[in-house]
Amino acid sequence: MTTRLDNRKVDELRKIKIELGVSKNAEGSCYLEWGKNIVIATVNGPKPVFPRHLADPQKAVVDYKYRMACFSVSERKSPVPGKRDKEISLVSGNALESAIMVEQFPNTLIDVNVLILSADAGTRVAALTAASLAAADAGLPMRGMISAVAAGRANEQLVLDLTKDEEDTADAVDMACAFLMPQKEIVLLQMDGFVKKEDCSKILENALIGAEKIYDIQKKALLEKYPLEGEIQL
Amino acid sequence: MSNDTLKIINAEKAKTYIAQKKREDGRDFLDHRPIDVKVNVINSADGSAWVKIGNTEIIAGIKFGISTPYPDSPNQGSMVFNLEVTNIASPDVETGPPSIEAMEFGRIADRVIRSAEFMDFDKLCVVPGEKVLTVFVDCYAINADGNLIDAAQFAALSAILNCKMPKLDENNNIIYKEYTDQLLPVNKKNLPLSFTFYKVDGQLLLDATDGEEYAANARFTLGICNDVVVAYHKGGDSGTFTIDEINTMMDIASSKYNEIKKKLL
Numbered sequence: 097m098t099t100r101l102d103n104r105k106v107d108e109l110r111k112i113k114i115e116l117g118v119s120k121n122a123e124g125s126c127y128l129e130w131g132k133n134i135v136i137a138t139v140n141g142p143k144p145v146f147p148r149h150l151a152d153p154q155k156a157v158v159d160y161k162y163r164m165a166c167f168s169v170s171e172r173k174s175p176v177p178g179k180r181d182k183e184i185s186l187v188s189g190n191a192l193e194s195a196i197m198v199e200q201f202p203n204t205l206i207d208v209n210v211l212i213l214s215a216d217a218g219t220r221v222a223a224l225t226a227a228s229l230a231a232a233d234a235g236l237p238m239r240g241m242i243s244a245v246a247a248g249r250a251n252e253q254l255v256l257d258l259t260k261d262e263e264d265t266a267d268a269v270d271m272a273c274a275f276l277m278p279q280k281e282i283v284l285l286q287m288d289g290f291v292k293k294e295d296c297s298k299i300l301e302n303a304l305i306g307a308e309k310i311y312d313i314q315k316k317a318l319l320e321k322y323p324l325e326g327e328i329q330l
Numbered sequence: 331m332s333n334d335t336l337k338i339i340n341a342e343k344a345k346t347y348i349a350q351k352k353r354e355d356g357r358d359f360l361d362h363r364p365i366d367v368k369v370n371v372i373n374s375a376d377g378s379a380w381v382k383i384g385n386t387e388i389i390a391g392i393k394f395g396i397s398t399p400y401p402d403s404p405n406q407g408s409m410v411f412n413l414e415v416t417n418i419a420s421p422d423v424e425t426g427p428p429s430i431e432a433m434e435f436g437r438i439a440d441r442v443i444r445s446a447e448f449m450d451f452d453k454l455c456v457v458p459g460e461k462v463l464t465v466f467v468d469c470y471a472i473n474a475d476g477n478l479i480d481a482a483q484f485a486a487l488s489a490i491l492n493c494k495m496p497k498l499d500e501n502n503n504i505i506y507k508e509y510t511d512q513l514l515p516v517n518k519k520n521l522p523l524s525f526t527f528y529k530v531d532g533q534l535l536l537d538a539t540d541g542e543e544y545a546a547n548a549r550f551t552l553g554i555c556n557d558v559v560v561a562y563h564k565g566g567d568s569g570t571f572t573i574d575e576i577n578t579m580m581d582i583a584s585s586k587y588n589e590i591k592k593k594l595l
Contacts, residue, residue: 187434288445
């Protein structure tokens, strides 16, 4: 088996460092380093919705904002959110909503802000992973965690968690996946490329293996800040 | 607000039918409504198509522009894709800037075409590193009754397949209304098609109507090109899919590919 550009194994994730409660003003926050990606996510709410007509009488509205810092990529990115940022915000918001028990807070707003400070491929999955932790840190009741990871193909082999260098290889395919864990349900899935059907299924299976690892890391980070008392086991 | 009430009624109606393993218009869950494609319908556009899927109607038109290439692909032309869903298409759409959903729909249709290596962007280079042709594909929803993503993708594809190449003057500017005898270079073998599924109460539906879409809580779009997958996109509210469901949808879409391809070519 050939090695990868950064000498990782095909199913090896980049180094992940998580810190919870980094923002004093936010009700929940998370700082995440994922390889060369650096992400800060904050969660506030439930709080009143303005303008009022945006409120939903059935559930809380999750307003997810994915933003990239101007200096997070090689060529300066305009601070104005583009179509890509808006689309990612929409689908990620839907994904996170499936984990939060929004039906408990009708007519309210849950604000989620994610800022990408440094980008090296897989920012939307890093953002979701961080946002999910920030939501837990904010004490929102949740069905589970959103564990997100990118899987795909680079240099003729199926790999997990691609870097930018791997994404730039000729045959690269990048599939961003987010799972609601531990239910293993898919809440976000985006891919473009040229992939045989068998490979598609295999990449998806790899992504689930990756998401299980992310889920363990998330649980560990939460337990570090909020140690369990007594005999409770997760 | 009255339209919201109507929407809820239509959604409940759709759900009631689906609970009885039926659809309101008598189709099977995985059948398309009749697809009708007319090409070259707009005189002023370089290529155009009017696609009807049941009551859903979308017009796609193509215009060319000259632009400087992107720094990472100095010898390649480009494509700009836009989908407009205005008040014309449905009274539910509010006037104003495009809604975020319309933008998402346009981006999905765009991605399906772009990632299939269908367009031959190398042949759209005029002066390497300086001037390239940009293909502007603009889709307008005329009547919205569900499945706008696939309709926009079919319309754009049909317009691209029937698009004439513009003549250029000595300064490499476009001479409008004059065409070479060439068509826009495409790789017809790699014809990409999008298939959008909606999930209503656990049941997967293909080519959903407006009411069915409103009843659904999850959407999934696949781009298929022969037996190859070119795009995946999960969207539409906070519903979820399992890995098995994704694989099932992949198999259904690829088994439907040839049937739909015949209707567009």
